[in-house]
Amino acid sequence: MAAVSVAAEWQLLYNRYYRKPEIYSMQWGRMDLTRHRVACAPFGGPIAVIRDDSKIVQLYAESARRKLHIFNSAGVLLASTVWDRPGGRLVGMAWTDDHVLVCVVQDGTVYRYDVHAEICAPQFSMGKECFEQSVVECVFWGNGMVCLTEGNRIFCVSDFKNPKPCKLADPALEDYPLCVAVIEPQYTMHGNVEVLLGVGDHVLAVEEDSVQQLGAGVDPLQKMAVSPNGKYLAAFTHDGRLLVIPTDFSRIISEYSCESTLPPEQIAWCGMDSVLLYWEDMLLMVGPTGDPVRYLYDEPIILIPEGDGVRILSNSVMEFLQRVPDSTVSIFQIGSTRPAALLYDALEHFDRRSAKADENLRMIRASLPEAVKACIDAAGHEFDVSRQCTLLRAASYGRAFCSQFPRDYFQDMCKTLRVLNAVRNHEIGIPLSIQQYKLLTTPVLIGRLINVYHHLLALQISEYLNLNPEVVIMHWACTKISASSSINDTDLLEILLDKLKLCKGISYAEIAAHADNSGRRKLAAMLIDHERRSSKQVPLLLSIGEEDTALVKATESGDNDLVYLVVFHIWQKKMPLDFFGTINARPLARDLFIMYARCYKHEFLKDFFLSTGQLQDVAFLLLKESWELEMNLLANKGSPLQGPRIRLIEQAQKLFSETKEQNFESKAAEEHAKLLRLQHELEVSTKQAIFVGSSISDTIRTCIVLGNHRAATRVRAEFKVSDKRWYWLKAFALATVRDWDSLEKFSKEKRPPGGYKPFVEACIDADDKTEALKYISKLTDPREKSEVSIHMHFVKCETFFIAYSGSVLNVILIFL
Template sequence: MANFSVAAEWQLLGNRFYRKLEIYQMLWKHVDLSRNKVACSPFGGPIAIIRDDSKIVQLYSESARRKLRIFNSAGILIAETVWKHAGGRLIGMSWTDDQTLICIVQDGTIYRYNINAECLEPNYSMGKECFEQTACFEGTLFCVADFKDIKPYKLADPAIGMEDELPHCMAVIEPQYTLSGNVLVLLGVADGIVTVEDDDVRQVESDDLRGPVHKLAVHIMGGFWRDLRMMSALPPEQMAWCELDSVLLYRDDMLLVVGPSEFCISYIDEPVILIPDCDGVRILSNTTMDFLQRVPDSTESIFKIGSTSPASLLVDALDHFDRRSAKAQENLRLIRTSLPEAVEACVDAAGHEFDVYRQRTLLRGASYGLVFFGFGSNFQCDCIQEMCKTLWVLNAVCDSGIGIPLIIQQYKSLTAPVLIGRLINAHKHLLEVVIMHWPSSKITASLGIPDATLLEILLDKLKVCKGISYAAVAAHIPLLLSIGEGDMALTKATESGDPDLAYLVLFHIWRKRPALEFLGTIQARSVARYLFITFARSYKHEFLKDFFLSTGQLQVELGKNPIASKGSPLHGPRIKLIEKAQNHFSETKEHTFEIQHELEVSTKQAIFVDSSITDTIRTCIVLGNHRAAMKVKMEFKVSEKRWYLLEVFALATIRDWDALEKFSKEKRPPIGYRPFVEACIDADEKGEALKYIPRLADPRERAEDYTRIGMAKEAADAASQAKDGDLLG
């Protein structure tokens, strides 16, 4: 049976298995979670850390000044800033859905930071009343329902249900998860739970809620909450839902997973932070980021020890096939009627894995099973292709340099547009593996959407991505051709208004289809028909005759164009260019693919195949592989000017300013120094731009660029040298 010792590390809780997967070894240094205030964003989001000024902390080599530091989930520093705010001790901090960090200090002031540790203006105050209440601990509750429109207000007085005693714990259910559409606060008190809204306080009536409640946890989706009674002398420090049927508790050196009727315990030797997600709990420690989840049904059916499910037998059959064992056929005979079920389970299980090798094994198993389907099967074979695309995205963002660990349910809940927005905010503009996935899917599914509307949707998302390749989006047309969607590709190409793109599709269909079928295809499309006739009148007269004969218009055409009857080709300049372009396309596409495939093998990153020559060179430079970039340049005779532009903007994208300066000094750039200035200013590096502005030959350009970076005196001096009074003014 299929068993890669995967199930050996599972833990049984009741009748369900749980597993803890290691996502990252944390790359930070000298971070002790027990001595810091920590805020972690869900859905693989960033981690904010600031030294807890209520504790004695060993500073190592750090400055005594407190810093707010923001890391990605792998422990790589994104940004940091000195904490300069007065107003008393930092009470707490948390991330909003749009990844704004909210920090509240003791006097009720709210400070907001973006993911780049930039303090956002304006700051807000909860008001004098809030400060006074907080200072004397009278238990009044204040609420901010929307941090995009901060308007603090006071909730109903909860003293009714507390019997003059402060609550033991508190949890909040956000407005989108309540029936009233208002914030709902849960308070654990001496005799159960009290709910507090804008103008209402109620005691929760239930026989299960009698006695003191010491800890409350609300599920991330807001619909479920759970209380904890005194199971020992001390309540846990943290409590978090693990999906919908178990809760994870942490105190000191102990993790406890509590199910409906049983529990299991594990011991740890360092402090942890529990980060609930929609399908599990991330566990952050000083050294690792782990993910605890209930083992998905599809994964359990495949890897459970002793499993004889169709999916398990299918993966096992693949293993035997790889070892050239006849037992592969025996397994397939056993599950032949259940192959669709087995393939679906393998595809689903692949989406729940972080391990790339295991993803590949499961998808290979699914593909292997697909081979044995009957031709009359109604099974949707594109599920494997869609999962491959999705995993391509998830593996890219899970890389430690990006640090957004997601599995498929989290990705679906977050949605691709939100993920793209987060990448843009984090300045990860070159992650085209993700950004290209979205418009390509949009184009494929947009036959019912007017082109103008589709273009507006695409540009609205892509315009903020500096360096994004619009050619890569347009390259979705060849992608449609490669998967046999010629009619859709022809529709999109003719609607684009680009005749060269339309000719590309026409030539492709011409080669792939029988003559009569091709003629029928273009006859139904006026633009395609016109382009074909224009081309054939000057070049393929025999084929033009067939076309007009098939439509009953041959005599009309002979009357218009007598030369067509002779079959003599007219090689006009444009026709020669089109023919030459067609030949080049046929000859070089395979060669391009070979080079790009070699790059993917050597870099172990599936980001080159089907990209343009420009994007291939730029990606090589970004990855530091200049030898490969130079090879592509030489193979495809890229001009020196184009090469310089690609090098400049690629180095600026990765912010390698030393390499950019060295490159500028190798020889006099054929593009001049203006692109160097533009690249630095676009990256908001005014100091770097100053290295190149004095080298601009035109004093007018120097004046304009000095003005752009706010250096008025230097701009005036350059304008004086240009003897341009208007510019000086």
Template sequence: MAVSVAAEWSAIANRYYRKQEIYRMAWHNVELSGHKVACARFGGMIAIIRDDTKIVRLRSEPARPKLLIFRSSGLLVASITWDRPGGRLIAMGWSDEEILHCVMQDGSVFRYDVHGKLLPDKVWFGQECWDQGIMECIIWGNGIVCLTEANAVFCIPDLGSPQFVKLTQLTLEDPPHCMAIIEPQHTVSGSVEVLLAVESTVMVVDGGSIQDQGTTIGPLGKMVASPNGSYVACFTHDGRLLVVTSDFSKTISEFDTQSALPPEQLIWCGMDSVLLYSDDSVLMVGPYGDWTKYTYDEPVVLIPECDGVRILSNTFMEFLQRVPDTTVSIFSIGSTSPGAMLYDAYDHFAKRNAKADESIRMVGSSIPDAVEACIDAAGQEFRMELQDTLMRAAVYGRTFCRRFSKTRIRETCKTLRILNGVRDPNVGIPLTLQQLKVLTLPVLIERLVNEHKHLLAIRMSEYMGLSPETVVVHWAGAMITAATSVPDPELCNLLLEKLKMYSVSYAAIAAHAYRNGRRTLAALLLEHEPRSSEQVPLLTSMGEEEKALGKAIKSGDTDLVYFTLFHLWQKKSPSEFTRAVQDKPLARNLFIAYARQNEPDVLKKFFASIGQLHRVGELLLWEAWAQSKNPVTRQGSPLQGPRIRLIEEAQRLFSHSKEHDFEAKACDEQARLLKIQHELEAKTGKAIFVDTSVSDTIRTCIVLKNHREAQRIRVEFKVVPDKRFYWLKILALAYIKDWDALEKFSKERRPPVGFKPFVEACLQEGQTSEALKYIQKLSDPEEKAEAYAQAGMAKEAAEVAAQAKDSEILGRLKLTFGQSTTAAALFDSIRDRLSLQGG
């Protein structure tokens, strides 16, 4: 068996290559030579359409061309009559998401999914491309570059958000000989680099700048960058194949093809060799100038992959790759590597040959390496019988090295089962292990889902421990789209029966139903969604705002409640909004809290609509208070008018209810006070009245000697009793040191506050002589004594205290004088005398 495996290889220098048949194509009457062909990477779909630049015998085909989409095994997936406007089809190509992009001559780009459905988001390169016409186009995994007939270069760098940019406009007499690209992930700038062969040199367009590489290897008929972007393979006008560095500074290898005609295709096979397809042969040139040729009796299309090349013909699909090192070590003729010896040992063991023991002993301490080699070689194989033999050899070897991890064998078996499952012709995705690692398993499952291979995708997800939710949701969406004739309740029951064993988002399925016009089905499905965070947004988008609000309130999630409230606010009229929230305390309170800070006018209307006029009045007072913080307002500006009107309007609203009589009266008095204060500031030219109290206003008037206004304000508000008025006037007159007016005021009538305030006011201003006038009028001995003490007159204070015959007063007065020994002795002598008299 080892000899037969190695016999299929081709040697190029010290490396081996093998070409394996993957599929016999299931299609019929397909002639690739007369068609444009686009093949997706990673074993993806094949798109074919008749090439209108070639003369083709129509046979029984219709005159109108058709766009055909096949699996890699040749099974037809979709057939679409091609009637797209835009002139001639320039190029087709698949994106990383397996979206087919068809670039037309006028710059329009039509997009199709794997089922041939035209996607609605049409892409266009703009008016300039339409005017000039596209001459050449390159489509890579995530972008498009095109060259117009006027030598302008345009690019769509991201097909996820297809916005075109113009890179440059070349001033050339003749168009470039050929064009190639280096993808963004391989460039220093992170943007695509466009290589244009111009005369004998190469121009590099990068982000709008043009760089002449200064090389003289041209004119070039073909160029293609290596998979990692480090090298460029070039076919020259005299038939030489050159491999140069991507900056064209160094030539790595040179090979004379003996033909000046450019090949139909020039691509890389991995990183080791370059393939040239011309007429009936594929020439493979290795890194050291060694070569081999494969001859075909029918046209082929070369499809580059990360680890090799798929070769598509009318009848078969092949895969050409460098033989992996572990496979070479096991199956190369005469190999004595540990892996080869382990494989031989297992072969003897399977045949019940005693040489198995001798062979396994020869492996010795290298058994772990041998087991690893067999496992790795099994992962690289397409043939399941060879996979099985290699894995059995690995398991056989593992019995002799207990420390080798079981997980390694188990994971490889699981991966091989995945690969064999998708390689089946009915699935038609011929992935290798290396391609699967690059693509990743989640992306592979996503591709299966997009191709409606839901059962296989679910089984693979469960088998590999991944969540099948995405697959199940997509399946449900596909069922909803397809089952147009099934009534909503019946379809809902069918979906629930299938979905009950999975944890899925019913809201996502309901959203798909709603987008497909099945509102009732969406509502039925939403009832089974346990997460309010998923229910509420969809209900609002469906126009079920009040139901969504109820669900949000029930969840207790204030963010959801706010989300629904804002939606209601934007979509409903004020009356409808009010009706929706007024009987829901949580929603109402949250709305009030938000609107109080951000939308006071809206909140006023809301309170008015629900009959809470006093709450509107409160908001007006808050607004008036906010205006009082405005420095312009505080200076007595005309803004004072609007502020007063706010307070008056609040008073009017409070007056509608007897429960708020106090608030109404307070607002009325505040408005009247502000008017008076504003008038006073206007008369005096001093901004000292507004926003002070009635008492402070009266005191300020007295300080300014405007006694008439002070009296008017007192009479106007009737909130300043006689005692407070006397205190205010006494303090104000003392403050301005108008002692004559103060004395006159004391004599108008007997002061209701007594003469003690006169004394304190004078002493506070440091006028002891003025204070004596009023101390003498004090009738209470205790007050009189204390007044003398405050004035610093110890002898007089002691005499008054002696007359009162109260030793306690004497003790307090002594403390008043503190460290004064003379005063202390005086008070002690008087207290002693009183004590003797009492005894």
């Protein structure tokens, strides 16, 4: 009897059975769909309803101001808002794949709402032409839309996430097309949308840069619908025929003559096996061959195509018309003797304690795994919970006698059904079939649940299926913060922490960021203190103005990049003295700042050292700046840049003199400045840029070479050059210019303090041995005299060897 009652609900279309179970009794009370514009989201999504402003309707006990209502699929109100958008009449309304409600008004302005009837993105316009010509029709798909204007121009938005309206090719129409359909970009060869326009006895396929004529000679089409896979087109002709043809119009696959030439109000595909046509009181389902199936309605309906069927929405109920799955047919078809039917029958006999149960099992012993699988599969396709349980019991009963059947298949189906039954509850209102659920995937379903604030169910599903609950808990926490303006921060923190601890790796930083964006900065600061990852904690602390805490956390982490991030942030926000005081208390931050400033911010670093009393460090910076000026080519040519160099060194000397520990540096800086000043004067007087940057000895030697003995004497006096060093420098300088008379005269002024050895070596260095012999005889130290003689002899031998190296080598080769 159970099998008969189940199969009695089916309708046979050619060789396929269809069923139309009632899913929900609508909870929205008094509703007349004929008075409203309705947009239904696929995959059991929400329903948007707004009074149709293109119709004259009678107002009952309702306000004259129109309201946008959003319901779940069971008619439970989710949200509503007053519709007061300018731009003219509402032309089109549809849901995107992300459950964003897109509303297009007459002047081409597009408004977007979330499931809570709140504006979720900025409005945008379809362009100047749409504004001037007015939009008259919109066709939506997934995340895109095309709209037609009164001037018969077509505009397209291919992705609402990045709305960039573009104009398609001009179809050059004189009259408005009879019907419009769209082939989605994913089903076209070029990956762009293709718009089909029914025009006269042919169809125009309009793309972005081309217009192609298709189906020449076909009767005028008044309604079109593209199949779910984008390959076929169902079209209703002006003479009342339903044609199914490929989208390239290469042939007619099937044809059916309807009883009426009046075009249907709606046309939709039911899966890939049949087409639905709806007139005012009748729904006609046409298959490839055979007689159609008729369903009569005494109230208006709306067809909502799904991948595996069509949801039918009326004022009072929601139904789901689908092809009966093969597994269900094998069990419940009247007179079925297939293994699955016998197994299902065996369970009934077993419940009645009849021996017929054992007989049935023996009959299907070889096909028992197939029967068990069919029962499990049929249970998955059922919406009736009691029938699911019966089918699963039958499968479990058969599995007890089939040890090789995989256990996971049964367990997975039980889990899937528990999830589906939970979301199908009218309070949740997501009537997914098992095929839709598999296409949608569990993470997307959980995302949709939390978007409508069903966090508890989303969390239970996540835990039940061993999924990470972080997304659910984070969304709940952010929602709780937004909705708890009356709860103080401390109490709200306790509520949040009680739930957040359920997920160990959750990001407190993101929740704290939401609290900050919601204007609860104190709560954000308390939340961020529980974040363990410094890389997320520190930037948020900076954004909420907790610079000191951010610096503490960054230095404790030991991450130099984070420390630099905080240092630069504080540097830009605080006054210099406050900044110096902040970083000076943190050695790591201070050292990193000094390292950076040494390379790029000398002046700022000097201010820092002065503020902390590190005068010697300022002095060293001044010396470094003077050295950098020394590398400047202009500074080495007697330019005015020598003035700043000298002043820098003098400033460094003053700072060095402030501390007793820097006496050497102070004296060295003082003498360096004095030398530079003197060298600069020499360059100016001689007009030769050869002094600056040289040592005292080189300066003296250069003065003598140039014949400026007075300047050399001045340098000697200024820097207290010893007599012994003076004699060496002057002897070598005179020998360099080969002024032998002046050298001899200089040697006779008085006995040299270091002896005559400098004179001898100067002559030898100038390669004049004759002059050197004059002074060798004056050497008193026998050792010095012998060393000099050997040195002169070695130089002669070396010269001889170089001159005759070829002959010597020849002699060596002969002896070998």
